Amino acid sequence: MTNNGFDILLTADRTLMSNYHSNEFLGFGTCAPSNFIPDVLYSYLFFPPLKTNKGLPSAAPYGLRKIEAQLLKEGFSVLTVSPQHLRKYIKTAKIVGIHTMDPFGFGPASTTLASVFKNEPFLARHFHSLVTSPVVREAKKNGVKVIVGGPGAWQFRYRPQLVEKKAIDCVVEGEAERVIGKIVRSILSGDELPPYYEIAARDAPQLEDIPDIVHPSVNGLVEIGRGCCRGCEFCNVTLRPLRWYSLDKILREITVNIECGKNRVICLHSEDVMLYGSQNAVPNDEKLLKLHELVMSKIQAISWSHSSLAAVASKPRLFSKISEIILQKQAWWGAEIGLETGSAELAKKIMPAKAFPFKPEEWPAVARQGLGVMHDNKLIPAATLIVGLPEETETDIIKTMELVDDVKDCRSLIVPLFFVPLGRLKNKDWFREAQVNKLHEQLMFQCAEHSLRWVDKLLDMSFMDKGYRVALKEFYKVFASIARRQIRHAEIAEFE
Numbered sequence: 001m002t003n004n005g006f007d008i009l010l011t012a013d014r015t016l017m018s019n020y021h022s023n024e025f026l027g028f029g030t031c032a033p034s035n036f037i038p039d040v041l042y043s044y045l046f047f048p049p050l051k052t053n054k055g056l057p058s059a060a061p062y063g064l065r066k067i068e069a070q071l072l073k074e075g076f077s078v079l080t081v082s083p084q085h086l087r088k089y090i091k092t093a094k095i096v097g098i099h100t101m102d103p104f105g106f107g108p109a110s111t112t113l114a115s116v117f118k119n120e121p122f123l124a125r126h127f128h129s130l131v132t133s134p135v136v137r138e139a140k141k142n143g144v145k146v147i148v149g150g151p152g153a154w155q156f157r158y159r160p161q162l163v164e165k166k167a168i169d170c171v172v173e174g175e176a177e178r179v180i181g182k183i184v185r186s187i188l189s190g191d192e193l194p195p196y197y198e199i200a201a202r203d204a205p206q207l208e209d210i211p212d213i214v215h216p217s218v219n220g221l222v223e224i225g226r227g228c229c230r231g232c233e234f235c236n237v238t239l240r241p242l243r244w245y246s247l248d249k250i251l252r253e254i255t256v257n258i259e260c261g262k263n264r265v266i267c268l269h270s271e272d273v274m275l276y277g278s279q280n281a282v283p284n285d286e287k288l289l290k291l292h293e294l295v296m297s298k299i300q301a302i303s304w305s306h307s308s309l310a311a312v313a314s315k316p317r318l319f320s321k322i323s324e325i326i327l328q329k330q331a332w333w334g335a336e337i338g339l340e341t342g343s344a345e346l347a348k349k350i351m352p353a354k355a356f357p358f359k360p361e362e363w364p365a366v367a368r369q370g371l372g373v374m375h376d377n378k379l380i381p382a383a384t385l386i387v388g389l390p391e392e393t394e395t396d397i398i399k400t401m402e403l404v405d406d407v408k409d410c411r412s413l414i415v416p417l418f419f420v421p422l423g424r425l426k427n428k429d430w431f432r433e434a435q436v437n438k439l440h441e442q443l444m445f446q447c448a449e450h451s452l453r454w455v456d457k458l459l460d461m462s463f464m465d466k467g468y469r470v471a472l473k474e475f476y477k478v479f480a481s482i483a484r485r486q487i488r489h490a491e492i493a494e495f496e
């Protein structure tokens, strides 16, 4: 801290500064635009603001906490502030760093929902309001530099206006631990900044370069590794090297969440928790069991950010053992999974290693098996499908519809997402609403019917505790039943 203030303020818009009522699935609600629920009520239901103390949030997005930790490690004076309280600390600031996931709503979930509701998603609206807020604009006039980073930084390549108008001075894309100090030093010395700073995969930090977070993360999210070895063509993560954290490092970050955040519910985060400690897409029994025994001995409940269907399908007995460890303390747990397509042909072309250790052409069977094992062991997946992949044919869509039909009895949400050009497919065309054909529509209705059929049961399982959350559950049920009715009407109108 200098002159009774901080040089660097870190923040994120209010859709990211939320714990989503301790239910990450509700975070999907930030991707929707305004709808039949009044905005104020919707915002409270899906992204209530985090508690603050003197303007400091009780938790912050994990990526922001990592940058905070790196800057503290390098000796900078830095503070993470709630977006509503920036004014309290802005006077001495020289830099405002903003974390973003989906700044323009170009992410797959947002583009899909925007095409249904024909409006800008909440997360894009709130990001824009933050960057153009009076407090940030005044600070910029006084010489403060604004840096933006996070998983959504790639979107500025398609929407450069905020950078061109100098509302944002530098967009940092990629894993920034090794470069953020350099960028900050340049700003503080008055050097010119490049408007875009893209960190190549070869400059990704090694394990020893990645600091531990020092303050709590939203919903106790703790990273257990980075990168992925499956190499799907449509994914940005494909390009990053695979690294797994040691158990000690994971436990240290869990301790930060327990001691500073009073958070005894932890979300283990990696692109595939089932591959913890493995270098080759085959689960490592010993490391996975040890991880879960150790973590569950420290906390009350757990969730996973992501898991692959193939890893689960390849080791159902190991998965049951992990489930036994987890279910000693909770009734179920959740994870996001990539179902992507039901077509073996398409799987072979765009994600040949997704089914590994099975053959790519076995993907639909692997997906059925994986979802069945998850159902039996009480992991509830939020499964995403990609609509409009390059080279997708009508037969591919029909195969996906058959898969969705086959897994109708598996407790899950299935969310169809429009193809967004990322990873090795970044030069392909976006999938637009105008390209949606009758089969796509049928598939999307089918997924909505599937998810809404399960949603009441999932709400009962998610909100088993008492208090205000029981009242909330009833709100979500009403919301689901209105959505169900609207989708049925739309379906009838479409196919009459």
Ligand code: SF4
Pocket (backbone or CB within 6 Å): 228, 229, 230, 231, 232, 235, 236, 237, 238, 271, 308, 338, 354
């Ligand atoms: S889509 Fe998932 S499995 Fe495929 S490369 Fe990306 S993170 Fe890995």
